[in-house]
Amino acid sequence: xxxxxxxxxxxxxxxxxxxxxxxxxxxxxxxxxxxxxxxxxxxxxxxxxxxxxxxxxxxxxxxxxxxxxxxxxxxxxxxxxxxxxxxxxxxxxxxxxxxxxxxxxxxxxxxxxxxxxxxxxxxxxxxxxxxxxxxxxxxxxxxxx
Ligand code: DQA
Numbered sequence: 001x002x003x004x005x006x007x008x009x010x011x012x013x014x015x016x017x018x019x020x021x022x023x024x025x026x027x028x029x030x031x032x033x034x035x036x037x038x039x040x041x042x043x044x045x046x047x048x049x050x051x052x053x054x055x056x057x058x059x060x061x062x063x064x065x066x067x068x069x070x071x072x073x074x075x076x077x078x079x080x081x082x083x084x085x086x087x088x089x090x091x092x093x094x095x096x097x098x099x100x101x102x103x104x105x106x107x108x109x110x111x112x113x114x115x116x117x118x119x120x121x122x123x124x125x126x127x128x129x130x131x132x133x134x135x136x137x138x139x140x141x142x143x144x145x
Contacts, residue, residue: 002046006069009051010077027130035134062089087116101126
């Protein structure tokens, strides 16, 4: 069975494509999933893309990833800037972690400039739109190689 890369998404990203499209674009999470699957599958990996508005659910999926995933790509959304608990959970994961932001958080409000998750992430992509996810999966494949 192919090894799995988890692609985790935090709050409000279920509305991707409808939510503030001037910032986040018109692609949906289903579009993101298709783009990531193409890159991963071409390299012999599977993906599991998940989204929750609940911090505890994200943490439970990170714990699950400890056994079921070889790498994590995560867009923690607003939890990026608030959650020590998500950071602590990621610190229990032994494989590579890549952080993705659709928008360029550094060009936005000051409260978006700090990321707890960046203390753990092996790389960060911000401001590449939804294309950032597939780029992160490509990088994940080379880190795993
Ligand atoms: C985001 C940026 C965060 O600041 C914001 O809270 C999000 C999405 C992004 O993908 O650009 O919900 O992570």
